[in-house]
Every structure is written in C-alpha cells, then in structure tokens.
Amino acid sequence: MSLKADEVLAIARLARLSVADAEVGEHAAKLGSILEMIDQLQAADTAGIEPMAHPLSQGQRLRDDVATETDRRDDYQRNAPAVHDGLYLVPRVIE
Amino acid sequence: MAWETVIGLEIHAQLATRSKIFSGSSTAYGAAPNTQASLIDLGYPGVLPVLNREAVRMAVMFGLATGCTIAQVSVFARKNYFYPDLPKGYQISQYELPIVHGGSVQIDLPDGSRKTVRITRAHLEEDAGKSLHDAVDGMSGIDLNRAGTPLLEIVSEPDLRSPEEAAAYMRRIHQLVRYLGISDGNMQEGSFRCDANVSVRPRGETKLGTRAELKNLNSFRFIERAIRHEVDRQIELIEDGGRVVQETRLYDADADATRPMRSKEEANDYRYFPDPDLLPVHVDAALIDDARAALPELPDARRARFMESWGLSDYDAGVLTSARELADYFERVAGADGVAPKAAANWVMGELTAALNRDGLAIAASRVDAAALAGLLRRIEDGTISGKIAKDVFEGMWAGEGDADAIIEARGLRQISDTGALEAEIDAVLEANPSQVADYRSGKTKLIGFFVGQVMKRTGGKANPGEVNRILKSRLDRQG
Numbered sequence: 392m393s394l395k396a397d398e399v400l401a402i403a404r405l406a407r408l409s410v411a412d413a414e415v416g417e418h419a420a421k422l423g424s425i426l427e428m429i430d431q432l433q434a435a436d437t438a439g440i441e442p443m444a445h446p447l448s449q450g451q452r453l454r455d456d457v458a459t460e461t462d463r464r465d466d467y468q469r470n471a472p473a474v475h476d477g478l479y480l481v482p483r484v485i486e
Numbered sequence: 487m488a489w490e491t492v493i494g495l496e497i498h499a500q501l502a503t504r505s506k507i508f509s510g511s512s513t514a515y516g517a518a519p520n521t522q523a524s525l526i527d528l529g530y531p532g533v534l535p536v537l538n539r540e541a542v543r544m545a546v547m548f549g550l551a552t553g554c555t556i557a558q559v560s561v562f563a564r565k566n567y568f569y570p571d572l573p574k575g576y577q578i579s580q581y582e583l584p585i586v587h588g589g590s591v592q593i594d595l596p597d598g599s600r601k602t603v604r605i606t607r608a609h610l611e612e613d614a615g616k617s618l619h620d621a622v623d624g625m626s627g628i629d630l631n632r633a634g635t636p637l638l639e640i641v642s643e644p645d646l647r648s649p650e651e652a653a654a655y656m657r658r659i660h661q662l663v664r665y666l667g668i669s670d671g672n673m674q675e676g677s678f679r680c681d682a683n684v685s686v687r688p689r690g691e692t693k694l695g696t697r698a699e700l701k702n703l704n705s706f707r708f709i710e711r712a713i714r715h716e717v718d719r720q721i722e723l724i725e726d727g728g729r730v731v732q733e734t735r736l737y738d739a740d741a742d743a744t745r746p747m748r749s750k751e752e753a754n755d756y757r758y759f760p761d762p763d764l765l766p767v768h769v770d771a772a773l774i775d776d777a778r779a780a781l782p783e784l785p786d787a788r789r790a791r792f793m794e795s796w797g798l799s800d801y802d803a804g805v806l807t808s809a810r811e812l813a814d815y816f817e818r819v820a821g822a823d824g825v826a827p828k829a830a831a832n833w834v835m836g837e838l839t840a841a842l843n844r845d846g847l848a849i850a851a852s853r854v855d856a857a858a859l860a861g862l863l864r865r866i867e868d869g870t871i872s873g874k875i876a877k878d879v880f881e882g883m884w885a886g887e888g889d890a891d892a893i894i895e896a897r898g899l900r901q902i903s904d905t906g907a908l909e910a911e912i913d914a915v916l917e918a919n920p921s922q923v924a925d926y927r928s929g930k931t932k933l934i935g936f937f938v939g940q941v942m943k944r945t946g947g948k949a950n951p952g953e954v955n956r957i958l959k960s961r962l963d964r965q966g
Contacts (some may be wrong), residue, residue: 405755407568444561444583444760450768456503456540459510462521467528477519478627481570484617 394419394426488689489726492697493652493682494644497659498637499669500613501544501679507612507636508535508578515675517683523615523630529573534763537562539773541636542585544608544668546769546777549586549668552605556931560585562610562764565756570628571615579639581758584609585767592786593654593660594804604643606960613637620883628646632676638668644683644694645923649713653706656680661785665810673704680704684713685730686720695720700744701820702737712737716744782957794829797819811849815856822860829863837880854883862890870894871901875947903950905957908941911949912957915940926962934958 396415399422403410410418464477473480508515509526549556563581587607592600613635618810621627640659646652652946660678663669671678680703685695700716703709715737720730734754735744745889783791785807792803792813807813812834821829838859841853862883866876871894882893894900902908915937926933934955941954 397931401755405566405757442582444766445764447761449765450559451537451765453542454510454536454541456505456538457510458505458512460505460512460522460524464520464523464576467525468520473625473626475622475627477521478618478621478629479520479570479627480622480627482626483624484570484619484626 393423489686489717489721490689491645491647491649491689491713492685492687492694493646493649493713494681494826495640495646495652495655496644496681497642497656498600498613498679498681499640499642499659499663499671501541501636501638502667503538503540503544503636505538506634507538507541507610509634511634513635515616515672515677517631519627519629520631525632527573527630527634529575535578535761537764537767538636541610542767542769543773543777543780544636544666545585545608545638546774547666547668547780548608548640548663549589550774550778550781551662552586552589552608554586554589554605554608557583558769560609560767560769561759562767563758564761565611565758567754567756568624569614569617571630571633573615573630573633577612577614578764579758579762580609580840581612583766585769591655591658593651595654596650598858600671601645601651603651603658606643606878608638608640608642611637611639638663644685648774649710649717652682652713653710656709657706661808662817665782665785667782667810668800676704678704680709682709682713682716683717684720686717686724696732698730698732698744699734700737701734701747708737708739711742712744715742719744764889769962782810792816796831798827798831802831806831809849815849815852819858819860819863822857822864824864824867825860826867829866830860833859833863833880837877841880841884853886854880858883858889865890865894869901869903869950871899872947872951877902899948901950902945902948903953905953907955908949908957909940909961912937912954912961915944916961924961934962937962 396419399415399418400410402422403418468474468477468479470478493598500513501507503513505511506527509524511522511524511527514522526535545667546556548554559584560580562578565575565579565581566576568575581862584607586609589605590602591605592602613632615628615630615633618627618629642655646655660671663678664671669677673679675753682703683697684700685697687693687695698716698720700712703712705964716735723730734747736747789800789803789807792798792807793800796803798806807814816830816834818835819825820827838852838854841847842849845853847853859880862876862879865871865879866873871879879890879893879897879899882888882897883890887893888896902911919937919940922933922936926937937958938951938954941949941958942951
C-alpha cells in the first residue's frame with residue numbers, strides 16, 4: 392500500500408510536524424513500507440481471536456479515592472516559559 | 487414538505503470523586519489556578535496514571551440504574567488532538583470497550599405519555615483544563631485544575647424527536663445522576679454539560695440526515711432554544727437547495743444562534759488507540775455488589791411509592807420526587823407525628839417552594855427545615871391555627887422569628903375554638919347587623935359569608951372558621 396502526498400501532509404499536520412515539499416516523497420515511501428508490514432499482518436487469520444488491548448494479562452490496579460497531592464505549583468511552573476497569576480501562558484487560542 | 491427532527495445527546499457528567507481519575511489531586515471547585523494540578527495532570531514525562539476505584543464504582547452505579555450491561559473488561563484509549571488545555575496531546579477516554587453499554591431511561595412527554603430513550607453507552611474519561619482567552623495581551627492563560635477530573639460521557643441513541651424531548655431527557659439524566667449521588671450536576675460550574683447531534687429528514691424517511699453537532703448547551707433552557715434554531719437553519723438550508731455539512735457548531739446564548747466552530751480541514755481525526763499506560767479494567771463481582779448496595783431508591787420507584795403510601799396524585803408525586811433532596815424533605819415532613827401527608831405535599835410544593843424560589847435558595851439551604859415545617863402543620867391539624875394564619879406564621883419562621891409555637895404564642899395567634907368566646911363574638915355581630923339577620927332568615931342564606939367575615943374581622947382572623955360556621959348556623963336557624 393502506498394501513500395499519496397496529500398495523505399502524508401495530512402498525517403504531518405495532525406502530528407503538528409512541518410514537512411518540506413521535497414521530503415514528502417521520502418516519507419511516503421517509508422510510511423508505505425510500514426503499511427506493507429501491516430498488510431502482511433492483516434493476512435493472518437484472526438477469526439475467533441479476541442483483540443488484545445495490552446500485552447500483559449493482568450487487570451488495572453485501582454487506587455482509593457483520596458486526595459494525596461499537595462500544591463507544588465511554584466516548582467512545576469519553573470519549567471514554563473511564561474506564567475501570569477498562576478496561569479500558564481500560551482499564544483492566544485481562538486475558538 | 488414535512489420534516490422530522492432527529493436528536494441524540496452526549497452528556498458529560500463530572501463524577502463527584504474527591505480526587506482525580508488518574509492522580510491524587512483534589513477535584514474541589516474554585517481553587518486558585520493550577521494549585522490542584524499534579525505531574526500526572528500536567529502530562530510530565532515518565533508519569534503513570536492510576537485509576538480511581540470510586541470513578542469506576544460510580545460509572546457502574548449509573549449502568550445498573552439504567553439497565554446497562556456492565557463490561558467485565560473495558561479498555562482506556564487515547565484520543566489524540568492538540569489544544570493547550572490538554573497537556574499530554576491526548577485525552578484518556580474509552581472507545582471500543584466502554585465500561586457500560588446498552589441501557590435506557592424513560593422520559594415524560596408533555597401529553598402525559600412516556601417514552602423510552604435508549605442509552606448507547608457511558609464511558610469514563612478525563613476532563614481537560616480551562617483556557618482563559620483574555621488572560622494577558624495576545625496570550626491565553628491555562629488553568630489545569632480541572633484537567634484529569636473524572637467524567638462519565640453518556641451517549642444516547644438518536645431517539646429524540648423534538649427540542650422538548652431533548653430537554654426532558656437531559657433533565658432525566660440530571661435527576662438520575664443526582665439521585666445516585668455520582669455528580670453534583672452543577673451546570674454553572676460545568677459539572678453537567680451537553681452536546682447535541684441534530685439532523686432533519688423528510689417525514690417517513692428512515693435514513694438519517696447529515697448531522698451537525700451543537701456544543702455548549704449548558705442549561706435546560708438553552709438546549710431547547712439552540713436545537714430549535716439549528717433545526718430551522720437546516721430546514722431552511724435544504725429547502726433553499728443547499729446541503730447540511732457535518733460540522734461542530736457552537737451555541738451563542740447572547741446572539742441566540744449557532745455558528746460553526748471548527749473549519750472543515752481540521753475535521754476530527756482522533757486516531758484512537760488503546761492506552762499502553764493502563765491495563766484493561768476488570769469489573770469484578772465485588773465491585774458490582776458494592777455499586778448495587780449503594781443504589782438509592784430511584785425516582786420512578788419513589789414516585790410510585792409516594793402515590794401508594796402517601797396517597798398523592800401522579801403529578802404531585804412527580805414534582806416531589808423530581809430531586810432527591812426535595813423528596814427527602816417531603817418525607818421528613820409527611821412522616822412526622824400529627825401531620826397530614828396531603829397538607830405536607832401542598833405546603834412543600836406551595837409556600838416552601840415559593841419562598842425558596844423567591845430567595846434563590848436550594849432546598850438544602852431552606853430557612854425552614856423539615857422538622858420546623860412539620861411543627862407548623864401539626865398546629866393546623868390540631869386546630870390551634872387556621873391554614874390562613876399558618877401562612878403568616880410560616881413567613882415569620884422564614885424570617886427567623888423562631889419555631890411555629892413560639893410565633894403563635896408571641897403574636898397571640900392561637901385560634902379561638904372555645905365555644906363560649908365564639909358565641910360572644912357571634913352574638914355581638916348579629917346584634918350589630920339586624921337587617922342582614924332579617925334578610926338571612928327570609929331566605930338570603932348566602933349572607934352566612936358576610937357574618938363569618940364580620941366575626942373574623944372582630945377576632946383578627948383567629949376564630950376557628952368551622953366552629954364559627956356551626957354556631958352561626960345554629961343561632962340564625964334556631965331563632966328563625
């Protein structure tokens with residue numbers, strides 16, 4: 392299975408990656424080879440096999456509903472490029 | 487052409503846990519920005535989510551209450567999209583294997599009939615943070631206190647056929663989650679939010695039309711208005727030769743209109759896949775037993791019981807069971823010694839509800855509690871005061887003047903039932919109005935009302951009306 396140029400660009404956009412026009416062909420080929428492997432997998436007969444959501448055969452551990460975290464905002468915000476009145480600042484988002 | 491409206495709702499109910507769904511951060515509302523956002527909520531590298539048992543139990547309670555199948559194995563999935571209030575770049579949700587599926591609720595229609603609305607599924611997911619768009623010049627501020635708050639997303643089948651049905655269903659789910667105690671349902675604080683998928687089709691057509699998704703329908707009033715506008719817009723569009731495009735539209739309450747929210751090239755492609763950080767959730771029998779044991783009497787059962795044990799009409803029982811707190815309050819009043827259940831119903835739905843509405847109070851914050859109201863109704867029942875005087879006493883209780891007995895005593899409102907005292911008042915009235923007495927005796931028996939009024943005037947409304955009537959009649963008829 393091969394990918395078209397606009398499909399490569401759409402995937403890149405969803406991942407917020409910028410791809411130069413000159414690179415599109417190369418990405419299409421590489422991604423296409425991954426999809427070929429998927430095609431091989433698709434050929435396997437999986438009828439009657441329950442889909443596996445996780446390789447471990449255990450169940451999720453549950454925790455009690457207790458608030459254990461304390462306020463460490465000042466520590467955490469030292470990693471932020473910009474904060475104001477306790478808020479993280481980001482370039483304006485328009486709905 | 488005749489059109490049919492088709493609506494399905496997605497309701498997000500914030501679950502009333504103390505801590506978040508995957509972290510030990512508090513979920514308390516109104517804290518200073520980002521003071522309840524831990525490393526997990528912030529999406530720091532290397533952290534792992536751990537599922538809150540209580541969120542699972544609450545979802546199972548909802549499933550049991552709506553006749554859903556509880557999935558023995560359910561799976562969390564990543565829903566991928568970029569937005570600043572979603573630090574990880576994905577929301578942990580459930581996709582192919584939700585925790586509960588395939589249930590229903592009944593809604594009451596305006597014509598008195600009932601309708602079954604099917605619930606496709608309800609799944610657990612985490613909430614996102616909040617963006618404040620005018621925080622600083624040219625910048626948006628992000629508060630991640632809400633990020634990671636547990637949500638139950640309840641998805642209905644497209645069974646609703648009008649804005650009124652959609653609102654009735656939304657109320658029904660709201661009532662249910664509040665009865666179950668799994669969500670506070672506070673719409674102002676965003677604890678209960680609703681999106682609607684709306685489409686129209688020619689009447690008789692069985693295929694669904696193209697739908698638009700309406701977001702931000704956060705009040706029972708808005709949902710009706712927003713859907714009505716959207717239906718009109720779609721019909722007009724189609725009749726003018728256009729086509730409805732599948733898109734997300736935002737309801738703007740101020741403009742009372744819907745407008746497109748995202749452009750088409752950003753059409754949602756969430757690329758769901760199972761979250762490798764979380765193992766499949768096994769709901770075992772012990773957890774289901776836990777959830778079942780915690781189920782309260784549900785609204786329909788309680789309504790039926792109110793009719794049966796308290797002798798209420800279907801309508802009264804419906805009103806009094808509309809909210810769990812109201813039903814609890816009523817039962818405390820009606821069950822008190824010396825109180826007539828029907829009077830309790832009338833007073834709770836009448837004077838009490840009016841006073842609460844007037845002051846904008848919830849029943850839990852009522853200035854007159856159930857025991858105090860029972861104390862008042864007991865004094866009507868035992869003849870100490872009339873129903874009319876009781877309204878004044880209630881206002882006094884509401885204003886904080888004390889309990890019913892104290893106010894009756896302090897204001898000297900005790901009803902005069904003593905025959906001797908009443909006879910004296912009645913004789914004085916008859917003596918002062920000889921011509922009316924003559925008229926009455928010549929057949930104008932309607933004048934009885936005039937005499938009762940005069941006695942009430944002389945006694946400041948305190949005369950026992952039944953006694954006054956009885957004595958008046960015997961006096962007037964005997965000497966006639």
